[in-house]
Amino acid sequence: MTSSVSPLSTDLAARKLPDSLGRFGAYGGRYVPEILVEPLDRLEAFYREAKDDPDFQAEMRELLRQFAGRATPLYHAKRLSEHLGGAAIYLKREDLLHTGAHKINNCLGQAILARRMGKSRIIAETGAGQHGVAAATVCALFGFPCTVYMGLEDMRRQALNVFRMRLLGAEVAGVDTGSRTLKDAISEAMRDWAANFETTHYLLGSALGPHPYPLMVRDFQSVIGVEARAQYLAISNGKPPDLLIACVGGGSNAIGLFHPFLGDESVRMVGVEAGGRGAGLGDHAARFTGGLPGVLQGTRSYVLQDDDGQIAPTHSVSAGLDYASVGPEHAWLRDRGRVAYTSCSDGDAIAAARMLSRLEGIIPALESAHAVAEAVKRAPGAQGQTFIVNLSGRGDKDIGIFRENMPELDA
Amino acid sequence: MSAAASIEPAAANLGATRIERAFARLQAERRRGLIAYITAGDPSPARTVELILGLERGGADIIELGVPFSDPIADGPVIQRASDRALKAGTTVKTVLRSIRDLRRRSAMPLLVFSYLNPILRYGFERFAEDAAAAGADGALLTDLNIEEAEPYVAAMRKRNLDCVFLASQTTGDKRLAEIASLSSGFVYLVSTAGVTGARETLSSSALPLIQRARRQTNLPLAIGFGLSKREHMQAVAPYADAAVVGSAFMRVVERHGEDAGLGERLASLARDLKQGLAAVSRK
Numbered sequence: 001m002t003s004s005v006s007p008l009s010t011d012l013a014a015r016k017l018p019d020s021l022g023r024f025g026a027y028g029g030r031y032v033p034e035i036l037v038e039p040l041d042r043l044e045a046f047y048r049e050a051k052d053d054p055d056f057q058a059e060m061r062e063l064l065r066q067f068a069g070r071a072t073p074l075y076h077a078k079r080l081s082e083h084l085g086g087a088a089i090y091l092k093r094e095d096l097l098h099t100g101a102h103k104i105n106n107c108l109g110q111a112i113l114a115r116r117m118g119k120s121r122i123i124a125e126t127g128a129g130q131h132g133v134a135a136a137t138v139c140a141l142f143g144f145p146c147t148v149y150m151g152l153e154d155m156r157r158q159a160l161n162v163f164r165m166r167l168l169g170a171e172v173a174g175v176d177t178g179s180r181t182l183k184d185a186i187s188e189a190m191r192d193w194a195a196n197f198e199t200t201h202y203l204l205g206s207a208l209g210p211h212p213y214p215l216m217v218r219d220f221q222s223v224i225g226v227e228a229r230a231q232y233l234a235i236s237n238g239k240p241p242d243l244l245i246a247c248v249g250g251g252s253n254a255i256g257l258f259h260p261f262l263g264d265e266s267v268r269m270v271g272v273e274a275g276g277r278g279a280g281l282g283d284h285a286a287r288f289t290g291g292l293p294g295v296l297q298g299t300r301s302y303v304l305q306d307d308d309g310q311i312a313p314t315h316s317v318s319a320g321l322d323y324a325s326v327g328p329e330h331a332w333l334r335d336r337g338r339v340a341y342t343s344c345s346d347g348d349a350i351a352a353a354r355m356l357s358r359l360e361g362i363i364p365a366l367e368s369a370h371a372v373a374e375a376v377k378r379a380p381g382a383q384g385q386t387f388i389v390n391l392s393g394r395g396d397k398d399i400g401i402f403r404e405n406m407p408e409l410d411a
Numbered sequence: 412m413s414a415a416a417s418i419e420p421a422a423a424n425l426g427a428t429r430i431e432r433a434f435a436r437l438q439a440e441r442r443r444g445l446i447a448y449i450t451a452g453d454p455s456p457a458r459t460v461e462l463i464l465g466l467e468r469g470g471a472d473i474i475e476l477g478v479p480f481s482d483p484i485a486d487g488p489v490i491q492r493a494s495d496r497a498l499k500a501g502t503t504v505k506t507v508l509r510s511i512r513d514l515r516r517r518s519a520m521p522l523l524v525f526s527y528l529n530p531i532l533r534y535g536f537e538r539f540a541e542d543a544a545a546a547g548a549d550g551a552l553l554t555d556l557n558i559e560e561a562e563p564y565v566a567a568m569r570k571r572n573l574d575c576v577f578l579a580s581q582t583t584g585d586k587r588l589a590e591i592a593s594l595s596s597g598f599v600y601l602v603s604t605a606g607v608t609g610a611r612e613t614l615s616s617s618a619l620p621l622i623q624r625a626r627r628q629t630n631l632p633l634a635i636g637f638g639l640s641k642r643e644h645m646q647a648v649a650p651y652a653d654a655a656v657v658g659s660a661f662m663r664v665v666e667r668h669g670e671d672a673g674l675g676e677r678l679a680s681l682a683r684d685l686k687q688g689l690a691a692v693s694r695k
Contacts, residue, residue: 021559031528031555033485034591035602038582177491183482190484195606197582295528295555297484308503309533310481 022211028328087382101393103134109220114201127182128319129161131205136170153180206250207327210298221256251327253392274316275343317346318366365393429521444472448658452502454669465675469682478526487609515547550574592629610640645688
């Protein structure tokens with residue numbers, strides 16, 4: 001393959017981060033109860049050792065291929081592109097992975113690590129249930145007892161995923177504090193870990209939380225961007241795509257797609273947050289428009305908060321984007337101007353999901369529909385350009401919400 | 412505070428804080444201290460001073476006054492619920508500082524503000540240190556501020572002669588323990604057990620080895636907390652630690668008797684009971 005760009009991303013500043021304290025510029029770091037500092041140091045040491053170990057890499061590659069179903073296709077959505085009349089839209093089909101979303105990439109990596117560390121139990125948090133299902137799945141595969149913390153409100157909204165986790169042998173622990181959503185599930189998982197760190201690995205599901213999680217989760221998810229980049233360069237004679245689009249809750253699917261392209265200077269990137277039902281605090285999860293730098297659950301990043309520094313409630317039709325903070329590397333990429341961040345309303349996401357379903361036969365997860373909606377906005381008039389949209393998950397889990405919003409189909 | 416007083420050389424002359432003097436006195440009298448934690452604003456900001464005065468009557472030596480936070484990851488259910496009630500009652504950093512100002516008209520009780528980082532970050536380190544000093548607070552402890560990230564905060568606090576207390580735990584290695592102690596003033600807070608705040612049946616077996624390890628790393632007074640709730644726990648730590656911190660046990664009383672006009676007296680009586688536990692054993 002002839003290539004106008006180097007085969008590997010070489011943005012030095014980007015590749016060096018985080019620094020030794022886990023910081024991405026002013027963001028990231030570690031802000032935890034003192035008891036967790038040593039367990040996090042240990043986790044980091046094991047991760048750094050595993051990362052460079054050929055045995056670890058081989059096992060990871062094999063599981064991603066044989067168990068998760070990688071590589072995922074980079075699919076040219078021709079009918080959608082034609083309909084919009086502009087950019088050529090490609091979908092990175094993470095929705096085709098086992099368990100239905102990109103979350104499995106990270107879960108497999110952390111499960112191998114937990115075994116190497118000699119842990120005998122895994123805990124996880126979940127919002128929509130996608131990470132919980134992926135965690136329960138790898139725990140079944142590796143034989144770990146698994147407890148998944150989930151807010152009672154999310155358990156109600158995603159009852160099917162609760163059952164799925166139980167079917168996989170996991171215990172789902174309902175969290176009845178705060179807003180009873182993802183944020184509260186993370187707090188409860190951290191409390192469990194603070195008590196049981198000796199035996200238990202905390203399998204955090206996004207590029208969030210204290211160092212080394214943002215680094216480790218990003219690395220495990222970077223397989224998305226590494227694949228997409230190679231797949232696209234192979235069909236474009238080495239010309240990189242023009243624009244990458246991904247939804248951003250914690251931001252693991254987005255950083256996984258973006259990071260391997262950071263050295264490709266011509267490639268623009270946009271992250272799409274949940275615009276929810278309006279611009280008021282509590283009506284959305286658009287941290288970059290409504291938030292300020294702060295510290296939540298172990299990391300420094302943009303945080304939706306009130307004037308007194310209390311964490312604000314959030315809303316999104318998509319539980320996976322419904323979180324008051326965002327992965328610290330995104331905060332850094334945003335301040336540096338490398339990635340643009342925008343938001344998409346509940347309504348536009350649902351409309352985009354419907355459009356993709358009808359034109360391509362692909363029902364996206366509500367989270368991923370936010371990214372599709374941004375492509376729908378930008379494609380007309382972008383003739384000659386190529387967009388890669390990360391289709392991070394499939395919409396099976398959201399059928400109930402689609403039904404509520406499309407009563408005419410239920411007649 | 413004048414601009415001149417806020418530069419380093421002047422700060423060195425500001426003298427011992429109330430917290431340092433309290434530990435000096437305890438040591439001189441060969442007594443162990445009781446540090447009583449309450450969440451400010453529970454059941455309402457208007458009652459906080461009255462509850463602190465009750466704890467003072469009961470013999471508490473130092474008050475830890477908690478700023479409630481929406482997402483208290485280091486706290487167990489009792490203090491989580493206390494924080495919820497306090498936030499619903501309108502408690503903010505500002506109302507906490509107002510309570511301290513009111514307290515200072517009636518009491519010279521040493522007082523440490525206890526908070527998660529984000530409310531203080533939002534308030535601003537410099538502004539917080541300035542206003543906390545003006546209100547009559549003696550120092551602060553920020554649960555989720557680790558020493559790696561603490562420098563600007565410590566600088567702002569030291570300029571106003573406010574104590575910075577940091578936590579150490581059973582997982583903290585000796586080298587890090589020494590670093591934590593070197594950044595701390597007033598005392599070092601040792602976390603007795605794995606997990607979060609909240610009463611435990613028995614004292615964790617990791618508590619005493621941690622105190623002994625910390626002794627070798629610092630001459631600062633050592634307080635031990637998390638999980639301590641009753642007289643037997645006080646008796647168990649009294650030979651080793653300079654002070655014991657009790658929080659959830661007091662907040663359970665506030666939870667049960669929040670409407671009770673005699674709430675301050677109930678806290679006083681629990682404090683007295685705990686103090687007896689601390690007094691009963693000679694030091695080792």
